[in-house]
Amino acid sequence: MALPTLTPEQRAEALKKAAAARTARKELRDAIARGEQTIPAVLDRAKTDQVVGKTKVADLLKSLPGYGPAKVSALLEQTGIDASRRAAGLGDRQRQALIDALK
Numbered sequence: 848m849a850l851p852t853l854t855p856e857q858r859a860e861a862l863k864k865a866a867a868a869r870t871a872r873k874e875l876r877d878a879i880a881r882g883e884q885t886i887p888a889v890l891d892r893a894k895t896d897q898v899v900g901k902t903k904v905a906d907l908l909k910s911l912p913g914y915g916p917a918k919v920s921a922l923l924e925q926t927g928i929d930a931s932r933r934a935a936g937l938g939d940r941q942r943q944a945l946i947d948a949l950k
Contacts (some may be wrong), residue, residue, distance in 0.1 A: 876909075880911070889907060891936060901934075904945070908923075
């Protein structure tokens with residue numbers, strides 16, 4: 848499927864929107880790192896909040912203090928969650944398994 852041809856104004860608007868989304872995801876990860884947000888609370892918002900929903904679960908977990916790539920990979924494998932899964936794409940069982948594994 849070919850991408851639609853955008854006018855320069857449409858392209859600029861799309862770039863601006865993408866930059867805002869990246870900034871919002873970065874702020875979310877920073878809030879998790881500071882302890883202002885918890886993973887269970889963030890995952891509860893995943894279905895309604897587009898910023899949270901489009902964030903990869905692995906990126907959310909890497910934001911936790913003490914969780915690096917190796918620990919996150921092991922946790923995702925233990926809970927049966929694919930590394931490329933986004934927060935909104937988690938099923939109820941996967942979300943609960945992840946929350947239980949973090950306790």
